[in-house]
Amino acid sequence: MPALPDGEGVPADGALPGWVRPTGASDGGRPFGVYVHVPFCSVRCGYCDFNTYTASELGGGANQAAYATTALREVSLAARVLDDAGLGSRPVSTVFFGGGTPTMLPAADLARVLRGIDDTWGLADGAEVTTEANPDSVTPESLRVLADAGFTRVSFGMQSAVPHVLATLERTHDPRRVPDAVTWARDAGLDVSLDLIYGTPGESLDDWRASLEAVLATGVDHVSAYALVVEPGTKMHAQVRRGELALPDEDDQAAKYELADDLFTAAGLGWYEVSNWARGPEHACRHNLAYWRGDDWWGVGPGAHSYVAGPSGGADDLGGTEGIQGSQGVEGVEHVEHAGVRWWNVKHPRRYAALLESGASPGAGRELLTPGEAQLERVLLGVRVREGLAVSALDPSRRSAVARLVARGLLDGVAAVRGRVVLTRQGRLLADSVVRELTP
Incomplete structure (x- = not known):
């Protein structure tokens, strides 16, 4: 798993810098989303470098059964911090449960966390509420519980329809279960997305075509397709370094991306972000679009990241930084303008839970973005979307x-x-x- 970024310390109470306080109605009206990280998995896939843990890795004090209660403690802390910063009155536009495998928790626990978010800030009219899931971690009954609780989308980690590719990725689900899971979710009234990975060692172009055709056969309205990136520190990285696996070259990756785009486009799915296709704007993942557009969000959970722009820092259409306030009086940052603050939580669930139980922020570090840094990020992210x-x-x-x-x-x-x-x-x-x- 990657190390957390370097940064300055987060105050014990989690307080935001004084300069994030809104100076006008438009500042307090920026869209606000909530990300909930659920760090549990049944097994660790060889390519994964996310902050996830199996039961054998957790150790004492990290109680999966108590996780919903722990997460709600951070929701309460977030409410206090945002209220103190003058940013607590906004309803939540999007909620995204990611991981890990969120659906390793009982559906009732996920519903309880969502209810706590709704009770704290309120869900905006038409709010999008998504959970990630593995195809083997849901049942028709659990999906109905989620839909009844207010979830609107489920994103299944399909990755491939080809058994030997799934084996290389160390995915445990039976690809034949995916169509059933899609049907169950739709019968429950949920929108469905399927996630794919291309460029797995040993995956041929025909293998990739088979996965694409299997996705399209389900009739889903949203697909994500990401090129495999083998990160240092993962099991797969060690296998590649030892010569046990051979990574594809850039031409192979490009051919697979082009094939995906051709087949998705022909089936009526248009790209709206470099790695995402949807049948129409109403099916795009609004939570991820909020990241790419620089909206505010609070990340709940161990290792989760959060972001709040400074006044006028979330400039419309990614243009300009006029009106961003200086940070005079912020300790150690005299006379430097800032456009936003990003912070991240401690990584291990045990430490995360202990901090919240003691009444302290689980924040591990933060960075204060200058207008120039925020502008760079807006270009980096804004270029990726279709508009x-x-x-x-x-x-x-x-x-x-x-x-x-x-x-x-x-x-x-x-x-x-x-x-x-x-x-x-x-x-x-x-x-x-x-x-x-x-x-x-």
Whole structure:
């Protein structure tokens, strides 16, 4: 698992810097989401570097049965911190339970956490509430409990429909169960997304096509497809280093992305973010869009990250940083403007639970973003979505790069004429390179 970032300390009470306090109605009206991290898995997959734990890894003091109660303690702390910062009156637009495998908890526990979030802030009209799940971690009954509690979406970690690919990834579910799980979720009234991974060692193009066709056969309205990234410290990384597994080359990855885009597009699923396709805007994952658009969110759970923009820091259309307040009086940050604060919790469930039980914040560290840093992140994230971002959101020194990127076929020329930075498909394949040319 990756180490937490470096950063300054979080106050014991979790208080936010004074400069995040809203200066006008628009600041207090920024959309607000809640992420709930459930760190439990039945087994650890060899490629996974998320902050997750199996029963044998947890050790004493990390009680899975008590996790809902622990998470609700952080919700109560979050309410106090946001109230003190003048940001506590906003209803929650989106909630996302991720992991780990959230559905390793009883559905009643997930429902209780959602009810606590609703009781604390209120869910906005039409709020999106998603849980991730493994196909073998749900039943028709558990999905009905979730739907009745207010969940609106479920995102199944399918990853592949091919047994030998799943075996390499160390996924434990039977791929034949996926269509049943999709049917159960839809019968319960839930929207359904399927998550795929491409580029697993040993996966052929035909294997990948079989997975894509299996997804489309279910008729789901949302699909995520991510290229496998083998992170240092994972079991798979060690296998690759020892020569036991061979990673595909960039051409193989590109061919698989293009095949996915071709098949999804032909089936009526349009891309709205580099790795995500939906049948229409109403089926896009609004919670993830909130991240890409720089909205505020609170992350509940061990290792979870949170973000709150400074006044006017969540500028519309990713353009400009006018009106962002200075941070005079913030200890150690004299006369430096800031556009937002990001913080993260301690990683281990045992330590996380102990801090909250003692009344302390579980925050492990935080960083205060300058306007320049926030601008860089807005470009990095904004380029990835289909609507792109305004050319005016770029640093003036980098706007001339737009014409060069259009000439190379990486940005849409018609969109550029209209003042938008929008990736072509080739640009999606080279999104990191595009960002490097658009940022100082």
